[in-house]
Amino acid sequence: MSRAFNFGAGPAAIPLEVLEEAQKNLVDFNGEGLSIMEASHRSKMYDDVHTEALSLMRELYEIPEDYDILLLQGGASLQFAMVPLNLSLGGKAAYADTGSWSSKAIKEAKIQNIDFDIVASSKESSHNHIPENITFADDLDYAYITSNNTIYGTQYKSFPSTKSPLVVDASSDIFSYPVDWSKVDLMFAGAQKNAGPSGVTIVIIKKELLNRADESVPSMLKYKTHADNNSLYNTPPTFGIYMLSLILKWIKNSGGIKAIQKANEAKATLLYDAIDNSNGFYVGHAQKDSRSLMNVSFNIRDKDADLEAKLIKEATEAKMIGLKGHRSIGGLRASIYNAMTLEGVQALVDLMNKFADENR
Amino acid sequence: MSRAFNFGAGPAAIPLEVLEEAQKNLVDFNGEGLSIMEASHRSKMYDDVHTEALSLMRELYEIPEDYDILLLQGGASLQFAMVPLNLSLGGKAAYADTGSWSSKAIKEAKIQNIDFDIVASSKESSHNHIPENITFADDLDYAYITSNNTIYGTQYKSFPSTKSPLVVDASSDIFSYPVDWSKVDLMFAGAQKNAGPSGVTIVIIKKELLNRADESVPSMLKYKTHADNNSLYNTPPTFGIYMLSLILKWIKNSGGIKAIQKANEAKATLLYDAIDNSNGFYVGHAQKDSRSLMNVSFNIRDKDADLEAKLIKEATEAKMIGLKGHRSIGGLRASIYNAMTLEGVQALVDLMNKFADENR
Numbered sequence: 011m012s013r014a015f016n017f018g019a020g021p022a023a024i025p026l027e028v029l030e031e032a033q034k035n036l037v038d039f040n041g042e043g044l045s046i047m048e049a050s051h052r053s054k055m056y057d058d059v060h061t062e063a064l065s066l067m068r069e070l071y072e073i074p075e076d077y078d079i080l081l082l083q084g085g086a087s088l089q090f091a092m093v094p095l096n097l098s099l100g101g102k103a104a105y106a107d108t109g110s111w112s113s114k115a116i117k118e119a120k121i122q123n124i125d126f127d128i129v130a131s132s133k134e135s136s137h138n139h140i141p142e143n144i145t146f147a148d149d150l151d152y153a154y155i156t157s158n159n160t161i162y163g164t165q166y167k168s169f170p171s172t173k174s175p176l177v178v179d180a181s182s183d184i185f186s187y188p189v190d191w192s193k194v195d196l197m198f199a200g201a202q203k204n205a206g207p208s209g210v211t212i213v214i215i216k217k218e219l220l221n222r223a224d225e226s227v228p229s230m231l232k233y234k235t236h237a238d239n240n241s242l243y244n245t246p247p248t249f250g251i252y253m254l255s256l257i258l259k260w261i262k263n264s265g266g267i268k269a270i271q272k273a274n275e276a277k278a279t280l281l282y283d284a285i286d287n288s289n290g291f292y293v294g295h296a297q298k299d300s301r302s303l304m305n306v307s308f309n310i311r312d313k314d315a316d317l318e319a320k321l322i323k324e325a326t327e328a329k330m331i332g333l334k335g336h337r338s339i340g341g342l343r344a345s346i347y348n349a350m351t352l353e354g355v356q357a358l359v360d361l362m363n364k365f366a367d368e369n370r
Numbered sequence: 371m372s373r374a375f376n377f378g379a380g381p382a383a384i385p386l387e388v389l390e391e392a393q394k395n396l397v398d399f400n401g402e403g404l405s406i407m408e409a410s411h412r413s414k415m416y417d418d419v420h421t422e423a424l425s426l427m428r429e430l431y432e433i434p435e436d437y438d439i440l441l442l443q444g445g446a447s448l449q450f451a452m453v454p455l456n457l458s459l460g461g462k463a464a465y466a467d468t469g470s471w472s473s474k475a476i477k478e479a480k481i482q483n484i485d486f487d488i489v490a491s492s493k494e495s496s497h498n499h500i501p502e503n504i505t506f507a508d509d510l511d512y513a514y515i516t517s518n519n520t521i522y523g524t525q526y527k528s529f530p531s532t533k534s535p536l537v538v539d540a541s542s543d544i545f546s547y548p549v550d551w552s553k554v555d556l557m558f559a560g561a562q563k564n565a566g567p568s569g570v571t572i573v574i575i576k577k578e579l580l581n582r583a584d585e586s587v588p589s590m591l592k593y594k595t596h597a598d599n600n601s602l603y604n605t606p607p608t609f610g611i612y613m614l615s616l617i618l619k620w621i622k623n624s625g626g627i628k629a630i631q632k633a634n635e636a637k638a639t640l641l642y643d644a645i646d647n648s649n650g651f652y653v654g655h656a657q658k659d660s661r662s663l664m665n666v667s668f669n670i671r672d673k674d675a676d677l678e679a680k681l682i683k684e685a686t687e688a689k690m691i692g693l694k695g696h697r698s699i700g701g702l703r704a705s706i707y708n709a710m711t712l713e714g715v716q717a718l719v720d721l722m723n724k725f726a727d728e729n730r
Contacts, residue, residue: 014403018410021608026397029405033396037389043374043689045389047567047613050378050692083443083569084590087604091588118588202605207407209443209569209607228451228478230444244447245562247569247607248381253407329403332410 018332109159150174158183163307309341378692469519510534518543523667669701
């Protein structure tokens, strides 16, 4: 098989070793005579997987004991609604708007008629940076940020300090660097970028926030329901959680989150250097101090759509896929999540250098 | 490999051919160089799978054109909340309470403070039958039934007629018999019994019901959001939908839903005959006219827990698993969904006959 280098934004690349392990066990899980997909969520066979996913996550991500880890469904899009439903006490909330995902979260707060402010926005500059010195009041029901902006390729270098509970949508950079939990009260992420296949949503929540939801909130939308039932209130997405457990093992075998972070920095440096050293042929979308280590969005010269399409075509022919930028800013986007190899980034950089020479 | 006969209630057995096909393609999907799990939900590679799942379902299940098919997340448990959120117009609803799942649906209607009646209940007799002549008023916002009761092993033989929109929770018998769509306005099912791994929820809804939801309902909980976006409003559970597409192909290759129904009748007859011909050693929980073709719940004599445990142990040693009955009625439960083979049921019946002879 000729494996593609998958630069897609999500669902995204999964480590080859993880896929091979899943394949080996797909029909007959550890000699049990059935697939993990076929196992009851109340069976020991599945419970071992569930427990391992939770305990490995707590260990590797250094999640303090006063936080619960929930494994849910519905993606970040359902969290946009669950956050206000669970955290709003009828007071004020505040959002930082740094891209499409923040905007969608804000839309759901509006639908629920929550009182909130937008304390910072990068909208006027095509979301090409994380606003400096974002300040949240200390008496909010919650403060809300998106740690990494998949489309625009921007990322917080550190989280704002606030006495209000800080909610972080980490869908596109979970498990890619150690988290300072003293700053974060609720983190959530759809799994499909750094943590497995789509269909699993991770929520890491400070226990003291579990009791805020109104009685009228549906059981499935209350964090407390899932916390009280070890994420087994109803049938969880068992196969996705199995894949998550394999990915966490892969992170552990790779040396843990800090080693992953170091590898991510090396990959991103390689790619941003290629952009910066192209004499203006490639132009990064994000301001340098806001650059994401996960998504590298760039154009060719002054958005030369023909050349951009040509490069994407050449890349696809060389089995480098998923490089088309989001329609809102065009160009190219290389998503280089945890599972992307340095070899893959090197192959892309080699192609980009050659392409720039040939088309300058 | 020695494949187990999996009689578990869900997540449940998946046809071996389906698992083998998934295994073959798990790392490299049709030579594309990546797993279907890694493919963008906006890619042609995934779109083909998504489209095939939807079109096969419409074809095999003979779903009329004035119904939309939605592929969601959250299981039946989330549907218990979404049904009143989407269908209630502030008038009255009505539920038939035929077991645990109906009761949970009723609980969520209560949480939402919906005005509703319980028009029939089998609670007083341990839910051992489907009440006869269930009558729903004609001016309800909706009428609600659970077509098959997983725990108690009862099943509607035909759906009640009503002019009110009829909602059917078919989680444990979807795709097991042809549906008379003239009677059904909304059918939903978690996939993990007859339609794939857990994490996918199928909703088949009459289009005229899509516009009822209040503006204050979160986008992800509005059926219309998903109908308007071909179930791609956000990232769907792509791998689960791929598995669903394989299962639908398997149904087609097996001769379609009617052929599946015939096979199910043969399996159930074999097992119920073993119970009925045991001279009172085995006692079925459900009344004969309410017996489920999917879940066969039974006790040994007058709930002899020791003998029941002994039979479960002997079965497990013979690689027949998942036979422990639900704690609410004890005993044994053999779930014989579409994927259970006649060979598997025959093996169980042989063991049951032998066990009865040895322990009479």
